[in-house]
Amino acid sequence: MSANPRQAQGRGAPWNDPKAQPYVVIDRVTKKFGDFVAVNNVSLKIYQGEIFCLLGGSGCGKTTLLRMLAGFEMTSSGSMSIDGQDMSGIPPYNRPVNMMFQSYALFPHMTVEDNIAFGLRQEGRSKADVRKRVDDMLAIVKMAQFARRKPHQLSGGQRQRVALARSLVKRPKLLLLDEPLGALDRKLREHTQFELVNIQEQLGVTFVVVTHDQEEAMTLASRIGVMNHGEIVQVGTPSEIYEFPNSRFVADFIGSVNMFEGRLIEDRPDHVRIASDDLGGTIFVDHGISAAPGITVWAAIRPEKIRIARERPSQPDNVVPGVIKEIAYMGDMSIYLVQLGTGRIVRVTQPNVDRDSESQYTWDERVFLHWHAESPVIVTQ
Amino acid sequence: MAKARSDDPLYGRIVYWWRVLRDTTAFRVSRGIARRVTGRPLVIAIPYLWLIFFFVIPFIIVLKISFAESRIAMPPYSPLWEWVTTSTMQIKLTMSNFGFLFEDALYKNAYLSSVRIAFISTLLCLLIGYPMAYGMARSKPSTRNILLLLIVLPFWTSFLLRVYAWIGLLKNNGVINNILLSLGVIKEPIVMMQTDFAVYLGIVYSYLPFMILPLYSTLEKMDMTLLEAAADLGCRPIKAFLKITLPLSIPGIIAGCMLVFIPAVGEYVIPALLGGPDTLMIGRVLWDEFFANRDWPVASAVAIAMLLLLVIPIMLFQYFQGREMRAHR
Numbered sequence: 095m096s097a098n099p100r101q102a103q104g105r106g107a108p109w110n111d112p113k114a115q116p117y118v119v120i121d122r123v124t125k126k127f128g129d130f131v132a133v134n135n136v137s138l139k140i141y142q143g144e145i146f147c148l149l150g151g152s153g154c155g156k157t158t159l160l161r162m163l164a165g166f167e168m169t170s171s172g173s174m175s176i177d178g179q180d181m182s183g184i185p186p187y188n189r190p191v192n193m194m195f196q197s198y199a200l201f202p203h204m205t206v207e208d209n210i211a212f213g214l215r216q217e218g219r220s221k222a223d224v225r226k227r228v229d230d231m232l233a234i235v236k237m238a239q240f241a242r243r244k245p246h247q248l249s250g251g252q253r254q255r256v257a258l259a260r261s262l263v264k265r266p267k268l269l270l271l272d273e274p275l276g277a278l279d280r281k282l283r284e285h286t287q288f289e290l291v292n293i294q295e296q297l298g299v300t301f302v303v304v305t306h307d308q309e310e311a312m313t314l315a316s317r318i319g320v321m322n323h324g325e326i327v328q329v330g331t332p333s334e335i336y337e338f339p340n341s342r343f344v345a346d347f348i349g350s351v352n353m354f355e356g357r358l359i360e361d362r363p364d365h366v367r368i369a370s371d372d373l374g375g376t377i378f379v380d381h382g383i384s385a386a387p388g389i390t391v392w393a394a395i396r397p398e399k400i401r402i403a404r405e406r407p408s409q410p411d412n413v414v415p416g417v418i419k420e421i422a423y424m425g426d427m428s429i430y431l432v433q434l435g436t437g438r439i440v441r442v443t444q445p446n447v448d449r450d451s452e453s454q455y456t457w458d459e460r461v462f463l464h465w466h467a468e469s470p471v472i473v474t475q
Numbered sequence: 476m477a478k479a480r481s482d483d484p485l486y487g488r489i490v491y492w493w494r495v496l497r498d499t500t501a502f503r504v505s506r507g508i509a510r511r512v513t514g515r516p517l518v519i520a521i522p523y524l525w526l527i528f529f530f531v532i533p534f535i536i537v538l539k540i541s542f543a544e545s546r547i548a549m550p551p552y553s554p555l556w557e558w559v560t561t562s563t564m565q566i567k568l569t570m571s572n573f574g575f576l577f578e579d580a581l582y583k584n585a586y587l588s589s590v591r592i593a594f595i596s597t598l599l600c601l602l603i604g605y606p607m608a609y610g611m612a613r614s615k616p617s618t619r620n621i622l623l624l625l626i627v628l629p630f631w632t633s634f635l636l637r638v639y640a641w642i643g644l645l646k647n648n649g650v651i652n653n654i655l656l657s658l659g660v661i662k663e664p665i666v667m668m669q670t671d672f673a674v675y676l677g678i679v680y681s682y683l684p685f686m687i688l689p690l691y692s693t694l695e696k697m698d699m700t701l702l703e704a705a706a707d708l709g710c711r712p713i714k715a716f717l718k719i720t721l722p723l724s725i726p727g728i729i730a731g732c733m734l735v736f737i738p739a740v741g742e743y744v745i746p747a748l749l750g751g752p753d754t755l756m757i758g759r760v761l762w763d764e765f766f767a768n769r770d771w772p773v774a775s776a777v778a779i780a781m782l783l784l785l786v787i788p789i790m791l792f793q794y795f796q797g798r799e800m801r802a803h804r
Contacts, residue, residue: 166706
C-alpha cells in the first residue's frame with residue numbers, strides 16, 4: 095500500500111482525544127427507499143480537517159449517506175449535524191457543504207470560470223471579489239490558462255480539477271466527494287490523489303470521500319469507514335483497517351487475505367491456539383482474545399506476512415508444508431500459490447530482493463510456509 | 476437518445492415522426508443525407524430526385540410565371556421567351572408583378588399580419604408547451620410514454636377533420652356556446668367563429684405537438700445532477716431553472732419555435748375555415764390570386780416572396796442547429 099501522506103505528517107488523531115469536538119455527527123441515521131433499507135442505523139463522528147473515506151462495494155449505501163449529508167436525500171430516521179448545527183429539513187442550497195459529483199456535473203453552457211464563479215454569484219458578492227476568488231482557485235488547481243474554455247473542450251483530468259475548484263471556491267466547511275477519481279486513468283489518478291491531499295492541507299477543509307476503490311481510500315484517508323449492506327462495519331485508520339480487520343468481510347474486502355477456519359482450543363491472556371482443519375494443523379497467535387474456547391473462529395493471514403523456506407524452520411508453531419502450484423512474477427514481487435496437504439491453496443507474496451533467478455522457487459517445489467505469531471488476525475464473525 | 480430507447484417501439488415511432496416532420500418542413504433532407512452517407516450515391520439519389528421533381532422543378536415553373544404577364548388565355552400568362560424571327564429570341568422579364576406587391580398595401584399587410592399571427596401563435600405554443608414538456612420530462616418513465624402517446628394521438632386523425640371539429644365547438648350554436656347558455660353563464664352566444672381568436676386557437680391547437688416534442692426531447696436528455704450541483708452551490712430552485720434548465724433547453728426552444736413559426740406563416744386551412752373575412756393571411760391571398768383573380772403571375776410573385784420570407788427563418792434554424800451540433804460533438 096502507498097504511504098499515507100497524512101499519517102506521514104504525523105498530525106494528532108482527534109478521534110482518540112475524548113475532548114475533541116466532532117465536526118460532523120451522524121447519529122443513528124436510517125434511510126429507506128420503500129422497503130429497501132439503503133442506510134441502516136449508521137452513527138459516525140468526523141473531525142475537522144479529516145479526510146474520511148466511506149468505502150464499500152456498490153449498493154452498500156455509501157453514496158446515499160453522502161447524499162444525505164449534502165441534503166439531496168432526507169433521512170428516514172436519525173439526525174445529522176454539521177459544526178453543531180442540526181441539518182434536518184435544511185435544503186441543499188442552505189447547507190455549509192459542497193459536493194464534487196462523480197460525473198463532475200459541470201454546467202455545459204458555461205465556461206470554466208463561470209462554472210467556478212457560479213456558487214459565489216449565488217451569494218451576491220461583488221464582481222471584484224468573485225473575480226479574485228475565481229482566479230485564486232484557478233491557480234490552485236492549475237487551470238488558469240483554460241478559464242475561457244467550455245467543459246466539453248477539456249480532458250477528463252481537467253474537468254475533474256474544475257469540478258474540484260467549483261466545489262472548493264465557496265470555502266465550504268465540509269466537502270463531499272463522490273468517487274472523485276473514478277473517471278481518471280491510473281497514472282493521473284495517483285498524481286491527483288496526492289494533489290487532492292495537498293489542496294486539502296492547504297485549505298483545511300474537512301473531506302468526506304465516497305469510494306469503492308480500497309487503494310484510493312488507503313491513500314487519501316485519515317480514517318476509513320467500511321460499509322456493507324447499509325451498515326458501517328469498521329471505522330479506523332487505513333493501517334488499522336488493514337492490519338486489524340474486525341470481521342471476515344473487512345479482511346477480505348481490503349487487500350487479499352488467507353482465511354483459515356478453525357476452532358479455538360486454548361485462550362490465554364498472552365496467546366491463543368486454533369485448531370484448523372483448513373490448514374491441517376494449529377495456529378499459534380501471540381495475543382489473547384476473550385472468547386469461549388470451542389467456538390469457531392477465523393484466522394486471517396496477509397499474503398505478504400507468510401514466508402517461504404526450503405528447509406523446515408526451527409520455530410515450533412506456525413509452520414506448514416506445501417507445494418508451489420503457481421508463480422506470478424510481478425516485477426517488484428512474486429505471487430506464489432502454494433497447495434497445502436489438505437488441498438487448500440494459500441496465497442503468498444515475496445519481494446524479489448535478489449536479481450539472481452537461482453534463488454527463486456520453482457513450480458512443484460516442496461516448501462515450508464511459516465509466519466510470526468503476531469501475524470494472524472483472529473476474527474469471530 | 477434514440478439508441479438508448481430503441482427497444483421502445485412507441486418512442487422510436489415518435490422520434491421517427493418528429494424527424495420526418497422536421498425534415499420535410501425545412502427541406503433539409505438532401506443536405507443532411509448527403510453529408511451523412513457520402514459514398515452511397517444511390518441512397519442519396521432518391522431524395523434528390525424527389526426534391527428535384529417536387530420542389531426544384533415546380534419552383535422554377537413558379538419563378539418563371541412570376542416574371543410573365545397575365546393574359547386571358549390558356550395558360551393564363553404570357554410566355555417568357557418568343558422567337559421574333561428565326562434567329563432572334565426575345566426574352567421578356569416582367570418585374571411589375573413584384574413591383575405590384577409593393578404598390579398594393581394588401582400584400583404588405585397580409586405579410587405582416589401572417590408574421591404577426593405566426594409569431595404570437597409560436598409564443599403561445601411556447602408558453603403552453605414548455606410547462607407541458609417539462610412536466611412530461613420530469614414524470615416517471617412509465618407515465619412518460621403514456622403522455623407522449625397523448626401528445627401524438629391527434630396525428631392519427633386528419634388535420635382537416637380536426638380543424639373542422641373546432642367549427643362545431645366554436646360556432647354560435649356550437650357546443651361551447653350551448654353549454655354556457657344552458658348553464659346560464661351567458662345570455663347571448665359569444666361570437667368566436669370567424670375571429671382572430673379562432674385562428675389563434677386553431678394554430679396553437681394544431682401546432683402545439685411540434686413545439687412539445689423537441690422541447691421534451693431536450694429536457695428529457697438533461698442531466699439532473701446539474702440541478703443538484705446548482706442547489707449544492709447555493710442556488711434556489713427557481714433560479715436554478717432560469718440559470719441551468721432554461722439555457723440548456725434553448726436548442727429545443729429554437730427547434731420548436733421554427734417548427735411552429737414556419738408552417739404557421741404560410742397557413743391556409745386554419746384561417747380559411749376558422750378566420751373571418753378580415754383575417755388577412757398570405758396563404759389566403761395566394762389562394763385568391765390563383766383561383767379568384769386567376770392572376771397567375773402575381774400569385775407566383777406572392778409565392779416566391781413568401782418563400783423568401785420563410786427561407787430566412789430556415790437558414791437561421793440551420794445555423795443554430797449546426798452550431799449546437801458542433802458544440803456537443
